[in-house]
Amino acid sequence: MTKKIIAIDLDGTLLHSDETISTYTVETLKKVEALGHTIIIATGRPYRMAINYYRQLGLKTPMINFNGSLVHLPEQDWPHELDIRLDPKYIWKLLDIKEEIELDFLATEYRDKLFINFDHRDQIDPKLFGLKEITDELELVANKISTGPNALLMKTRAKDKYALAQNIKEQFNHDIEVDSWGGPLNILEFSPKGVNKAMALQHLLTALNLDKKDLIAFGDEHNDTEMLAFAQTGYAMKNANPILLEFADQQLPWTNNEDGVAKQLEQLFLT
Template sequence: MTHKIIALDLDGTLLRSDNTISDYTVDTLKKIAKLGHQIVIVTGRPYRMSIKPYKRLGLGGPMINFNGALTHIPETSWTGELNVKIDKNYLFEVLENYDAFETDFLASEYQKNFYITMENRQLIPPEIFGVNHITDDMRLIPEKITRDPNALLMQTRAHDKYLLADQIQEHFQNGIEVDSWGGPLNILEFSPKGVNKAFALKHLLERLRKDKQDLIAFGDEHNDTEMLSFAGTGYAMKNASKALLPYADNQTKYSNEEDGVARQLAKLFL
């Protein structure tokens, strides 16, 4: 059997709603990895928010963060690393349209740190930034933004985050990518133009000398559309957004709360 690259989104896909991974899923994925298949986390989350599931699965290879803006091997120097940035001027313009975009908070994300607006500090869940507490030194003020970020992360109170994403892209004349996170939070993520999960996976497959027909991908949200379209086989989760279904080859029988990824992979490989 040809060894596969298995690309897994986190929120709403591999992770349950409490951000955990079941023992069954861990054991199943480790068995599949022992067969020679490579499991790759592909997420909108930054590195610091995805290292815990990465380590829980016992992974040692590449991981993709920021919806494709960062491809790397955690804590390792790797010649295949790809680190793409978004022009910081987009951040300044989002700040100028803060109220028009119905923003709760906006974060400027980097590989190792972030800055965040704090007008609604009580609405910021520290865990989605991989920290225990939001502290004053994390406050986003324009004077701190001297480097281009990997991504911008915004929580909005808009009723329809998909419509807002389209409106923001139109505002910026499609000069950037705006996608939604899976899971219960009303989160939008801004990425550099042309950068998405498929962009990063294409780079990774070239480094690994694999064909996209060797790629199996699982996702649940709008930011997984390119990945599922690109993969040789793309699975939308049972709980997936309806916006994703046209891009998937199949849909899992079980949701993220029911170990849907592991059950489907066990059916394929074990």
């Protein structure tokens, strides 16, 4: 059997709604990897909020974070590491229009740190950032920004986050990427222009001397469109945002809470 590269999103895809991975899924992915297939986490999450899942799965492969602006081998030096930064001017541009975009907070995300503006500090849920509490040291002020972040994250009170994402892209002349989170939270995430999971996977395939024809991918949300279109076979979860379906080759009959990824991999490789 040809060895496959399997790119998997986390939230809404591999993770249950309570942000856990089932024992069944962990065991299934380990069996698939033992057959020689390569499993890649491809997530919009920052490194600090994905590394525990990487360790739980026992992975040794590169990981894609921030929708592609960070491609790295966790806790190791890797000559093919990709670390793309967003021009910090967009931090201040977004804060300049914070009333117009109904901003609750804006967070600047780096591999190992973040800063958040405190205009609506009561709206900042520490769990959203993998933290126990929001401390004063995290306040976003100009003298803390010495380099551009890998990504920006904002929560808005706007009723239609998808329309807002499009409006912001147009306002900034499509010079940045704006994607939405799934679920009920009105969260938008910003990446440098041209950065997405497909771009990151192409970089990774080139670095590992692998072929796109052997790539399969699983996703559920707006930020997975390019990845599913790029893969030889792209699977949308049963719970996927309808926006994603036209980019997928197939929609799974199972949701993330039903271990859809593991069930599909079991059918493909273990039966």
